[in-house]
Amino acid sequence: MKQSLLHRMKRDRVYLLLLIPVLLYYLLFHYVPMFGIVVSFMDYNLFKGVWHSPWVGLKHYRMFFSNPDAWLIVRNTLLLGLYKFIFAFPAPIALAILFYEMRWKKFRRFVQSVSYLPFFLSSVVLSSIMIMLLSPSTGWINKAIQSLGFEPINFLQRPEWFRTIYIASDIWQMTGYGTIIFLAALAAIDPQLYEAARMDGANRWKQTVHVTLPGIIPAIVIMFILSIGGILNIPFDKAFLLGNAGNLDTADIISTYVYRIGILGGGMSYATAINLSLGLVTMLLVYLTNVASRKVGETSLW
Amino acid sequence: MVRTGRIGVFDVVNFLLLLFVAITMVFPFLHMASVAISAPEYVVRNEISFFPKGLQFDALRAIFEDNRLWIGYRNSIGYVILGLFISMSLTIMGAYALSRRGLVFYKPVMLYIVFTIMFFGGMIPFYLVARAYGLMDSIWAMVLPNAINTYNLIVMRTFFSGMPVEVEESGRIDGLSDFTVLTRIVMPLSKPVLLTIGMFYTVGIWNDFQSALLLIRDPNLFPLQLVIRNLVVVGQAGDVLEATTRDGHKVILESLKYGVILLGCLPVLIVYPFIQKHFEQGAMIGSVKG
Numbered sequence: 001m002k003q004s005l006l007h008r009m010k011r012d013r014v015y016l017l018l019l020i021p022v023l024l025y026y027l028l029f030h031y032v033p034m035f036g037i038v039v040s041f042m043d044y045n046l047f048k049g050v051w052h053s054p055w056v057g058l059k060h061y062r063m064f065f066s067n068p069d070a071w072l073i074v075r076n077t078l079l080l081g082l083y084k085f086i087f088a089f090p091a092p093i094a095l096a097i098l099f100y101e102m103r104w105k106k107f108r109r110f111v112q113s114v115s116y117l118p119f120f121l122s123s124v125v126l127s128s129i130m131i132m133l134l135s136p137s138t139g140w141i142n143k144a145i146q147s148l149g150f151e152p153i154n155f156l157q158r159p160e161w162f163r164t165i166y167i168a169s170d171i172w173q174m175t176g177y178g179t180i181i182f183l184a185a186l187a188a189i190d191p192q193l194y195e196a197a198r199m200d201g202a203n204r205w206k207q208t209v210h211v212t213l214p215g216i217i218p219a220i221v222i223m224f225i226l227s228i229g230g231i232l233n234i235p236f237d238k239a240f241l242l243g244n245a246g247n248l249d250t251a252d253i254i255s256t257y258v259y260r261i262g263i264l265g266g267g268m269s270y271a272t273a274i275n276l277s278l279g280l281v282t283m284l285l286v287y288l289t290n291v292a293s294r295k296v297g298e299t300s301l302w
Numbered sequence: 303m304v305r306t307g308r309i310g311v312f313d314v315v316n317f318l319l320l321l322f323v324a325i326t327m328v329f330p331f332l333h334m335a336s337v338a339i340s341a342p343e344y345v346v347r348n349e350i351s352f353f354p355k356g357l358q359f360d361a362l363r364a365i366f367e368d369n370r371l372w373i374g375y376r377n378s379i380g381y382v383i384l385g386l387f388i389s390m391s392l393t394i395m396g397a398y399a400l401s402r403r404g405l406v407f408y409k410p411v412m413l414y415i416v417f418t419i420m421f422f423g424g425m426i427p428f429y430l431v432a433r434a435y436g437l438m439d440s441i442w443a444m445v446l447p448n449a450i451n452t453y454n455l456i457v458m459r460t461f462f463s464g465m466p467v468e469v470e471e472s473g474r475i476d477g478l479s480d481f482t483v484l485t486r487i488v489m490p491l492s493k494p495v496l497l498t499i500g501m502f503y504t505v506g507i508w509n510d511f512q513s514a515l516l517l518i519r520d521p522n523l524f525p526l527q528l529v530i531r532n533l534v535v536v537g538q539a540g541d542v543l544e545a546t547t548r549d550g551h552k553v554i555l556e557s558l559k560y561g562v563i564l565l566g567c568l569p570v571l572i573v574y575p576f577i578q579k580h581f582e583q584g585a586m587i588g589s590v591k592g
Contacts, residue, residue, distance in 0.1 A: 008406040014480035015399040019411065022396035022450065028435070029428075029447050030418040036427025050430075095323065101316055103309075111320045113578060114327040120570045122509035124527040128534040128563045129330050138556045140333055143348045172326065180582055204312045236425070237511050241535055255425065262426040263516065275424030283420055 040273035046266070053269075060273035069257070074278070077253040080239075081231035083163055088171050089227055092178030093220060097212060099179060100186045101204070115176025123237035130169050130242060131156060157246030166242065166251075178223075185219035186212065228289040232282040254278050331564075331571070338362060338561035345554045361557035362565075368542045371565060373522060374529030377441075378508055381525055385445035385507040390500055392450050393458055398484045400455075401462035419452050429516050443517035444510065444525060451506065454499045461495040462488055498580050508569070530566040534559045 009016065040060055042053040064070050095115070102108040118126070133139050134155040142152040155161045193211045202210060236255035243251035252260075254274065262271025332352050337345055341356030349355060365371055399405065400412065422428075428447070437443040465488060473487045489496065511527040518524060524532075533539045539558050 005406065008404075012402065012406045015402050015405055016407075018395040018399045018481075022392055022399075022455075023411070023414070025392060025446075025450055026415060026418055029431075029449075030422070033423030033427040033431045034421065036423050036431055039427065039430065044430075098316055098320055098323075101312070102320060103313055104317070107317070107320070111324045111327075113575075114324050116578065116581070117571075117574055118327060120505055120509075120574065121567055122511060122527050124509075124511050124531045124535070125563055125567045128530060128559070128566075129334065131535060132556070132559060132563070133330065133333075135556075138345075138348065140348075140351065176323075176327065204310070241511075241531065258425050263429060268426045268430065272424055272426040275426060279422065279424060 037272055037276050039269050040276055042269055044269040044272075046268070056269075060270045061277065063270060064274050064277065070274075072249070073252050073254055073257045076250055077232060077234060077278075080163055080166060080250075080253060081234055084167050084170060084234075085227055085231055087167050088174065089224070091171050091175040093182055093216070095175055096179040096182035096186060096216075097208060099183060100212070101208075112176070112179075115179070117176070118173040119177035121173065123235070123241060126169060126173055127238055127241035130165060134165065154246075156242060156244060159247045159249040159251070162242070162247045162250040166238065169238070181223065182216055182219055185216040189215035225289050228285060232278060232285060334560045334564050338557050338564050340557065342552050342554045342557070345557055361553045361561045364542055364553050364558060365561050365565060370521075370524075370529050370533065370538075371526070371562065374524055374526035377523060378526040381441065381444040381510075382504055382507045384441065385449070386500060386503055388445050389449050389451075389503045389507075390496070393455050393499065393503075394484070394489070394496070396450065396455050397458035397462050398488060400459045401465075403463075415452060415455065425516070432517055437517055439518055439520045439523060441523065444507065444513055447513055448506065448510065451503070454502060458492075458495055458499055461492055465491060494580070501577050501580055505570075526566060530562055533562045 003011075036050075039050065039053070041055060041057060042050075043056050043059075044050070044053045099108055099112060102111075121129075133141050136142050136152045136154040136157075141155075146152055153161070155165060189212065193215070194207055197207045197211050232254075234253055234255065236259065239251055239253050240256045240259065243256055258271040258275050261267045261274075329352070333350070336350045336352065336354040338361055339357055339359055340350050340354040341358040344350055344355040396415075400408070405411075423431075432438070432443065432447060437446065469491070470483055470487055473483050478486055509527060510525065511531065514525050514528045518528065533542070539555060539562060542558055
């Protein structure tokens with residue numbers, strides 16, 4: 001017999017009560033800001049507030065798409081995301097396989113421990129370390145370059161170096177931690193498969209290609225989908241901290257541009273319009289990859 | 303997997319690669335600490351790599367004497383304690399309610415929560431809303447906006463719903479209510495997941511930079527991350543240097559900055575060995591989605 005809604009609500013009243021603060025949190029800090037995107041259709045003024053600022057329709061969207069800066073920051077964001085994806089995505093898979101194949105357990109444990117550590121550093125600490133190590137006059141890296149007989153490079157003032165620095169530091173910070181999920185997948189591979197492969201005369205390399213990699217394909221596909229959404233969604237912190245007037249040509253991405261124009265410059269409506277246009281593109285991108293992966297394989301996120 | 307038999311080229315190459323990884327991971331920390339406690343003459347000549355030369359603690363002393371880092375520490379510890387309490391309470395409450403079988407309104411509530419992963423209003427609407435709530439220059443700015451992490455909520459819910467029904471039923475027979483089942487049975491049985499998620503929240507609040515940058519302007523409320531950024535990235539460490547040279551100490555700016563960074567990540571370095579087991583478990587719990 002199906003119970004009436006009212007009856008079920010009464011039965012679950014304690015649970016519903018517990019849910020109220022949670023729902024309220026999402027309302028206040030996620031849904032109200034979503035409605036805040038109306039400011040992108042106004043000439044928002046901090047002193048006039050939402051109620052008294054004039055409506056201007058799509059003015060800010062037109063402005064953004066006709067602004068030559070727009071192309072630059074979209075390009076910077078996409079390229080940074082794409083390069084990060086290409087170089088940083090395979091890194092934990094490779095490292096996990098190295099760990100997996102390591103026969104000296106104590107050594108393996110040690111390398112694992114030290115490689116997880118950077119994950120817990122804050123973006124501020126990480127960026128600070130990078131700035132110090134890369135300093136043209138006092139940084140260790142430039143000292144090493146000089147001792148090899150080359151000229152020191154002012155890495156953070158040169159636009160052509162920004163992406164390399166950003167992605168290299170990302171790999172340094174995230175690869176170790178990223179191996180955990182692949183190590184779990186590796187642990188689930190049936191050892192008999194290796195035996196069979198050896199019987200067929202496969203060497204270590206062939207075993208890796210034909211047994212190890214296929215064994216962790218489902219994990220790779222899931223992580224692949226999860227990372228696609230990240231291509232456009234680059235965190236603000238590190239790009240902001242490592243960016244400066246010298247490398248702005250490549251370091252300026254959507255979120256730092258929005259911060260500069262919106263918070264520092266006061267062009268809030270314009271900044272929101274940018275943010276929203278690209279938020280929608282990201283959403284579409286995640287959705288499409290998920291549809292594609294469901295078509296291709298059986299793995300999907302939802 | 304346990305490999306046996308002859309040590310081949312494969313093993314040697316693997317060993318060398320992993321050795322390289324280990325050195326890259328450890329080097330920045332060693333270098334940082336070495337520069338911070340080396341004598342100025344060696345630092346100036348860029349002679350420090352892995353190990354300190356001519357031990358001297360003047361740089362660290364100068365940092366200790368400047369109160370900015372202490373204010374940052376005090377504030378960040380406060381934010382973590384308050385924020386952890388709020389985040390854990392909300393997450394546990396939500397996860398428990400959502401883990402109940404046949405909960406009324408389950409589907410719409412889940413949709414309402416999960417939708418926020420896909421879509422976010424953006425930095426400016428968030429800033430405007432937070433201002434309107436009066437969060438500017440308030441400690442709540444550091445603990446409320448990110449109080450619930452949706453992934454953490456879902457992970458905890460999945461863990462709670464995996465609990466055997468029999469255990470709960472036995473508690474009910476002993477007279478536990480809907481709420482005391484949570485506090486007496488579900489929570490004690492979920493210690494690993496609570497620890498792990500608590501740790502993720504702690505790291506999140508401790509490392510949070512963006513909320514402070516957007517919403518906190520009062521130097522007395524600056525969290526540690528903002529202090530480090532101002533000293534190292536913006537370069538205010540120069541003031542500390544001036545103060546120390548007035549006192550007749552000789553300190554190099556580089557040692558000072560590295561000292562600040564080192565003291566900034568010291569809590570992580572100290573706590574890390576103890577939490578390692580938990581986060582590995584946690585990353586696994588997180589990967590088994592329900």
